[in-house]
Amino acid sequence: MLACLGAWSSSCLAAPLDVFSTERTVSGTATQRFDSAPGACDAGPVPARLTLEDMIGRVLCHDPQARLNWANARAQAANVGARQSAYLPRLNASSGVTAGRSDTDYAQRGENSSHGHKSQVDHRLAFSWVLFDFGQRDAALRNASQLLVAANADQDEQLQETFVLAAQLYYDTLAAQNSQIAAAQVAALAAENLEAASAKYEAGAAALSDRLQAQAAYSQAALNEIRSNGALINAKGFIALRMGLAPQTPLELAGSLTRRPDTRFVKNIDELLEQAKQDHPSLVAAKARLDAAKAAIDESKAEGRPTLSFVANASDVRLNQSMAFNGDSRVRDNSIGLQLNIPLFEGFERTYKIRGAQAQLEAREAELSDVEQRISIDLWSNYQALIIETRSLEKTAEWVEQSNQALEVVQGRYRSGVGSMLELLNALTAYATAEQQHIGALNSWQMARLKLAASLGRLGFWAL
Numbered sequence: 001m002l003a004c005l006g007a008w009s010s011s012c013l014a015a016p017l018d019v020f021s022t023e024r025t026v027s028g029t030a031t032q033r034f035d036s037a038p039g040a041c042d043a044g045p046v047p048a049r050l051t052l053e054d055m056i057g058r059v060l061c062h063d064p065q066a067r068l069n070w071a072n073a074r075a076q077a078a079n080v081g082a083r084q085s086a087y088l089p090r091l092n093a094s095s096g097v098t099a100g101r102s103d104t105d106y107a108q109r110g111e112n113s114s115h116g117h118k119s120q121v122d123h124r125l126a127f128s129w130v131l132f133d134f135g136q137r138d139a140a141l142r143n144a145s146q147l148l149v150a151a152n153a154d155q156d157e158q159l160q161e162t163f164v165l166a167a168q169l170y171y172d173t174l175a176a177q178n179s180q181i182a183a184a185q186v187a188a189l190a191a192e193n194l195e196a197a198s199a200k201y202e203a204g205a206a207a208l209s210d211r212l213q214a215q216a217a218y219s220q221a222a223l224n225e226i227r228s229n230g231a232l233i234n235a236k237g238f239i240a241l242r243m244g245l246a247p248q249t250p251l252e253l254a255g256s257l258t259r260r261p262d263t264r265f266v267k268n269i270d271e272l273l274e275q276a277k278q279d280h281p282s283l284v285a286a287k288a289r290l291d292a293a294k295a296a297i298d299e300s301k302a303e304g305r306p307t308l309s310f311v312a313n314a315s316d317v318r319l320n321q322s323m324a325f326n327g328d329s330r331v332r333d334n335s336i337g338l339q340l341n342i343p344l345f346e347g348f349e350r351t352y353k354i355r356g357a358q359a360q361l362e363a364r365e366a367e368l369s370d371v372e373q374r375i376s377i378d379l380w381s382n383y384q385a386l387i388i389e390t391r392s393l394e395k396t397a398e399w400v401e402q403s404n405q406a407l408e409v410v411q412g413r414y415r416s417g418v419g420s421m422l423e424l425l426n427a428l429t430a431y432a433t434a435e436q437q438h439i440g441a442l443n444s445w446q447m448a449r450l451k452l453a454a455s456l457g458r459l460g461f462w463a464l
Contacts, residue, residue: 019081022078026070026073026148046243049252056170058243060159069155070155077148079144079148080141080145083145086140091126091127097120098119125314128311133307134302136299136303150284156281168447169238179231180232189431193424197213257439269379272383272456280457284457286364289367289368293360293363296357304343305343306340313334315333318330385448393438393442396434400435406431407427
């Protein structure tokens with residue numbers, strides 16, 4: 001289990017004893033794909049260079065929804081323990097002390113008046129053990145166990161959703177960082193163009209319009225640099241907040257958007273669909289809820305059948321009383337036997353409970369069909385998105401190289417007095433556009449890859 005989830009359970013040290021070890025059923029299922037999170041929930045300072053893995057681990061620790069789903073899973077695990085306890089016997093003890101006084105006066109014959117007091121000490125011990133109940137306890141345990149499977153799967157799905165959101169925030173910040181660098185480069189190029197245009201104008205080799213156009217282009221590039229710098233600060237602030245830190249916390253990201261990442265890993269769509277049907281947590285949860293609904297029907301039917309129990313009782317009653325009440329006495333009573341409980345009529349309550357359970361089964365069947373369809377649609381959509389982004393990545397990389405080469409050629413032509421300022425500004429704009437498009441394609445490709453892994457239900461740190 002994630003260390004952060006373990007840290008959340010520190011408040012449970014004083015909790016009642018977990019005889020049936022139900023907590024293990026929570027820790028071993030929902031977080032098995034995130035066990036490799038380095039330094040998860042580490043309360044220490046943020047590293048000088050924050051990696052994607054470190055950032056995701058810290059975000060998972062501070063995600064309220066993840067804590068909520070973890071608590072729900074623990075509550076359902078406790079419910080499983082409660083159902084298991086139905087197989088054990090019951091032992092109850094009671095003790096009571098009562099005291100009283102009686103005064104009787106006759107108006108005409110006072111000599112026959114009576115006065116007395118009495119007290120009673122009552123100790124009782126009752127033992128019962130259900131021996132046979134036509135499967136009611138088994139059905140209740142199956143119901144609770146399947147709901148626990150669903151709760152663990154819901155927790156797994158929530159962790160994966162938080163994982164994707166955290167990774168998207170990290171990649172968005174890397175994209176903002178690359179955009180800031182690209183904007184600074186464009187601003188530097190615009191400054192060089194302005195310097196060249198000013199030198200040519202002062203030498204009488206260029207018109208004033210060239211200098212003014214270069215100056216306007218430099219102002220626009222400087223504005224874009226300011227905005228990109230602000231976007232980077234804003235994105236880092238979001239990361240800090242998701243990690244439970246102050247938004248102004250200085251952060252330095254260790255990763256980078258690779259210019260040409262490896263794209264040779266996409267499988268056939270049929271293989272991916274088959275894999276998603278086996279591993280996706282939402283599908284696991286829907287199937288578990290369907291099985292729980294079937295068990296709930298069996299439980300409702302079994303509740304209307306007889307139960308056979310072994311019972312034993314022991315009591316010790318002492319009476320301390322005056323002779324007016326026949327003096328002191330002591331009664332001891334011990335019994336042992338079998339008790340058969342047969343429900344005869346419950347006002348049709350059982351009938352409607354069964355009808356309700358059957359309606360819930362139909363709802364769970366519809367939910368399963370809906371989840372299967374949604375998984376297929378999401379997987380197909382993310383699969384196609386990754387293919388499109390992969391092709392876009394290749395084309396934008398070529399665009400950057402071509403526009404960079406064109407800019408260098410046009411700069412050389414302008415400095416040699418052959419090219420025009422309009423041509424130079426167009427080349428600079430084309431290069432800046434190509435850089436931003438490629439950065440966006442890199443970011444979109446990374447997210448399409450992670451979303452495809454998430455739609456398979458197998459997202460983890462291996463996918464980074």
